[in-house]
Amino acid sequence: xxxxxxxxxxxxxxxxxxxxxxxxxxxxxxxxxxxxxxxxxxxxxxxxxxxxxxxxxxxxxxxxxxxxxxxxxxxxxxxxxxxxxxxxxxxxxxxxxxxxxxxxxxxxxxxxxxxxxxxxxxxxxxxxxxxxxxxxxxxxxxxxxxxxxxxxxxxxxxxxxxxxxxxxxxxxxxxxxxxxxxxxxxxxxxxxxxxxxxxxxxxxxxxxxxxxxxxxxxxxxxxxxxxxxxxxxxxxxxxxxxxxxxxxxxxxxxxxxxxxxxxxxxxxxxxxxxxxxxxxxxxxxxxxxxxxxxxxxxxxxxxxxxxxxxxxxxxxxxxxxxxxxxxxxxxxxxxxxxxxxxxxxxxxxxxxxxxxxxxxxxxxxxxxxxxxxxxxxxxxxxxxxxxxxxxxxxxxxxxxxxxxxxxxxxxxxxxxxxxxxxxxxxxxxxxxxxxxxxxxxxxxxxxxxxxxxxxxxxxxxxxxxxxxxxxxxxxxxxxxxx
Numbered sequence: 001x002x003x004x005x006x007x008x009x010x011x012x013x014x015x016x017x018x019x020x021x022x023x024x025x026x027x028x029x030x031x032x033x034x035x036x037x038x039x040x041x042x043x044x045x046x047x048x049x050x051x052x053x054x055x056x057x058x059x060x061x062x063x064x065x066x067x068x069x070x071x072x073x074x075x076x077x078x079x080x081x082x083x084x085x086x087x088x089x090x091x092x093x094x095x096x097x098x099x100x101x102x103x104x105x106x107x108x109x110x111x112x113x114x115x116x117x118x119x120x121x122x123x124x125x126x127x128x129x130x131x132x133x134x135x136x137x138x139x140x141x142x143x144x145x146x147x148x149x150x151x152x153x154x155x156x157x158x159x160x161x162x163x164x165x166x167x168x169x170x171x172x173x174x175x176x177x178x179x180x181x182x183x184x185x186x187x188x189x190x191x192x193x194x195x196x197x198x199x200x201x202x203x204x205x206x207x208x209x210x211x212x213x214x215x216x217x218x219x220x221x222x223x224x225x226x227x228x229x230x231x232x233x234x235x236x237x238x239x240x241x242x243x244x245x246x247x248x249x250x251x252x253x254x255x256x257x258x259x260x261x262x263x264x265x266x267x268x269x270x271x272x273x274x275x276x277x278x279x280x281x282x283x284x285x286x287x288x289x290x291x292x293x294x295x296x297x298x299x300x301x302x303x304x305x306x307x308x309x310x311x312x313x314x315x316x317x318x319x320x321x322x323x324x325x326x327x328x329x330x331x332x333x334x335x336x337x338x339x340x341x342x343x344x345x346x347x348x349x350x351x352x353x354x355x356x357x358x359x360x361x362x363x364x365x366x367x368x369x370x371x372x373x374x375x376x377x378x379x380x381x382x383x384x385x386x387x388x389x390x391x392x393x394x395x396x397x398x399x400x401x402x403x404x405x406x407x408x409x410x411x412x413x414x415x416x417x418x419x420x421x422x423x424x425x426x427x428x429x430x431x432x433x434x435x436x437x438x439x440x441x442x443x444x445x446x447x448x449x450x451x452x453x454x455x456x457x458x459x460x461x462x463x464x465x466x467x468x469x470x471x472x473x474x475x476x477x478x479x480x481x482x
Contacts, residue, residue, distance in 0.1 A: 013065040013074040016053040016082050017122050023049025024115035031108025043448075046111040047093045050118070054086035061477065071129025071190065080329055080477035081125035081256040088248045088336045089118045091452050095344040096241040098446035102350065103239070105151055114245065117143035121253035128264070130179045130189040133257050137175070137221070140250060141168050147245070148238040160237030167220070167230045175217025181210035182265075194265040203269065211266055211273055215280075218261075221254035222310045225283040235303035236357075240350060243299060244343035247306045252332045255313060259325060260481060270320070277318050278410065285311030285417040292424050298346055298359050301424055302339070305383060308421060309335060312398060315414050319401040322478055327397035329474035334390040334463055338382040341456030345376045348443055348453075362428055364437025372443060373432045375453050382460045384425040385418045390463035397471065 011018065026049075027042050061079035093111060100106040116139060123136030145168065149161025183189055185207055186197035198207070220227040235243045262273060288308030295301035316328040349361055366373035382391035395418060402411040463470055 013060065013067040014069065014072070015056040016060070016079075016086075017119060019049055019053040019056065020115050020119045020122065023053075024112045024119065027108060027112040027115065031112070042108045042111050043093050043097045046115055047090050049115065050086045050089045050093070054083050054090070057082040057086065061473070064480070071132040072123075072126050073128045074126060075480040076477040077260070077481045078122075078126040078256070080474060081252060081332075082122050084252050084333050084336055085118045085121045085125075085249055087333070088245065088252070088340060089114055091336065091340045091344075091456065092241055092245040092249075094448040094452035095244065095340070095347050097448050098444055099239070099241050099347045099350065099449075102444055103151060105239075107150075110147070110150060113143050113146055117147070117245070118249065121249055121256075124253045125256040125260075127257060128191050128260070130182065130191070130194075130261070133261070134172075134176065134179060136253070137257070138172065140253060141172065144168075144242075144246060144250065147242040148234060150242060151239055154237075156237035157239065158237075160234045163230055163237075164234045171217050171220035171227065174213050174220075178210050178213030178215075178217060181206060181213065185210065191261060191265040195267060198266060199268045203272070207269075208272060211262075211269060212276065214261065215258075215273065215276055218254050218258040219280060222251050222258070222313070223284075223307050224280045224310050224314065225287045225307065228284070228287070228307050231307055232300045232303040235306070236297060236299045240299065240343055240347050240357075243302075244340045247302070247339050247343070248332075248336045251306070251310065252336070255317075255328065255332065259317065259328070263320075263325075263481060274318055274320075277314050278407075281311050281314035281318060281410070282413055283311075284308065284314065285414060289417050289420045289424075292421070295424070296359055297357055298362070298428070299343075299357055301359065301428075302342060305421065305424075306339065308417065309339075309383075311417070312395060312414055315402050315407070315410055316398040318410065319398070319405045319407055321401065321405060322475060322482060323397070323404060324401035325482065326471060326474035326478045327394070327401050329477060330467065330471050331394035331398060333470060333474075334382070334394045334460070337456045337459040337463075338379050338389075338391055341453055341460070342376065342379040342383065344449060344453050344456070345372060345379065348372055348445065348449065350444060359428055359431060362431045363435040365432040367437055369443055375457055376432060377429055378457050378460055380425040380428050382464070384422040386422070388461070388464045390460045390467070393464050393467040397467075 023046060027046055031042055057079045060074060061076045064075055067074045120136045120140030124133055127133035127136055145161055145165045148164045149157050151157035182194060186194045188194055223231045266273060285308050288304045288311060292301050292304035295304060313328050313331060316324045382389035385391045385395040399411040399414055
């Protein structure tokens with residue numbers, strides 16, 4: 001009797017994950033050997049690994065490869081999201097170096113944990129098996145719990161980590177219960193098998209409850225109302241660079257898994273879960289924008305802004321179809337530029353003790369540094385959705401998809417909420433250009449931070465004027481799952 005060896009998976013197809021994992025381990029190893037000294041080299045190593053992984057993801061997007069790994073898809077859809085994760089990670093590492101040194105927490109493990117969180121996000125984007133998606137979600141979540149409390153001597157950072165851990169664990173439990181119920185009803189955790197079972201089964205209360213529980217688990221990760229309560233406190237208390245990462249990477253990963261699970265496994269129940277996400281979308285847009293109007297802390301304002309943007313993204317999800325989903329992918333890529341860029345300017349003004357976190361700290365910035373004020377101006381205009389920035393292009397395609405698919409009234413609600421949001425974004429601009437500076441801000445300028453802000457501004461303006469390339473790339477990616 002001869003034993004046959006299992007087939008070796010095509011490692012080239014999972015090259016981005018391998019590169020990110022090996023880079024994370026290498027950063028830890030070098031940090032252990034180095035012990036002392038500056039950590040800029042580790043940051044550069046982490047950024048180089050992410051850049052290489054992003055290049056491989058782009059090549060795989062153009063020429064997808066088959067893999068023999070069960071429950072793991074290497075399609076164009078997953079690669080598009082992996083490019084977003086690598087881009088977000090690169091930008092966050094770039095804005096972190098000077099900030100961590102300033103706060104006295106320049107530790108090499110920070111970059112390794114960032115890479116592990118991105119690895120979890122990649123697994124979520126590629127997962128076609130509910131257990132694989134859950135493993136990726138937990139790897140990402142545990143990494144973020146650590147990062148939220150990275151400033152272990154700061155009470156706010158500790159508070160943020162504890163709140164995020166407790167509420168995150170609770171939401172993971174709800175999601176896991178949904179998975180358990182889906183398995184009990186269908187006998188499988190594979191999305192394609194579940195889709196076949198659901199299509200031929202009668203809709204029952206238990207099946208609907210399983211869908212709702214999984215939707216609730218995803219809603220926590222994207223900070224949708226009423227699962228948003230953790231967001232402002234965690235965003236405010238976490239290190240600013242971590243907040244920037246939280247606002248983009250986990251949200252994109254959650255949407256990647258959400259779209260795949262609900263479109264593939266529960267596509268025949270679209271009428272039922274569309275009603276759920278319409279309610280979530282409206283509540284999220286309205287709550288996020290109205291509460292943001294009253295904020296005086298820039299990080300809390302951007303937290304509620306992030307909640308509102310999750311509502312806009314759900315409009316695209318409700319609209320569905322190629323245009324609706326591809327507009328979501330385009331918006332998530334744009335969101336990485338404008339949100340991480342905005343937090344980068346907050347870091348530019350940051351001083352130990354939380355100085356630079358208040359909106360009033362931006363008073364008179366244009367008179368101190370015209371370049372810094374202009375950069376923040378671009379980010380605020382893009383977040384508000386004012387042309388010719390990329391934020392306008394992203395919202396335009398999402399609302400157009402809603403109109404084309406018969407959700408005109410939902411698009412109108414989205415446009416009205418976008419108009420409301422302009423008030424608190426323009427308030428920051430007014431402080432920078434129309435108010436005299438009090439204490440002159442001390443700008444923490446560094447080469448890496450300046451480069452990231454420049455890349456973000458160029459990306460926002462370029463996509464705003466020429467959105468066609470990114471939208472076509474998103475459409476190509478979406479066709480692999482629709």
